Amino acid sequence: PASRENLRAMVRGLLSEVPRKNLWQLAEAAGHPNPDRLQGFLAKAAWDADELRDRVRAHAVAALAADDAVLIADETGDIK
Template sequence: MGLTLPPGTVGTSELGEGGIRALEGELEALCVSVDDVFPRPASRENLRAMVRGLLSEVPRKNMWQLAEFAGHPSPDRLQGFLAKAAWDADELRDRVRTFAVAALADQDAVLIADETGDLKKGT
């Protein structure tokens, strides 16, 4: 049983590389709005690489594929960013929430987030 989206709704499978490029200005504006949360320039670059990779058509969003998409020889740089880089997670969350609320603001709007994850093999 498949889910039918209302007319005009963009399903995640419909946002290809061209769609991401069309949104580049908005994506960069969002990243700029949180740049000061990341004190190091390398962290800001890694943030952009992660976001672009997560929005890309990369079929599996694991660190190896995200690193490859970003042009890195291994996932070490992105793993280090997530594991060791310093940033204020609460401040980042609050700013992204503010951005999302402003972008989705409508009297009748409803946002449903469903993180079902990847299907795993085995039991």
């Protein structure tokens, strides 16, 4: 359950209007006093990358199954 909560906080933060997407800002957006909880989640959470890829693919395929569906891929990275 804690991993799910941390993942939910990370995804919500990444999809939010937070101007900078670093762990401090994501933690603040989630109401955490510091990024320790999210850092611990990223460092220690066990997951299966293949299963995650397959689930994301299944979700995308289902979402794009409609005749009028459109996928727009835009790789606009931040200047470092």
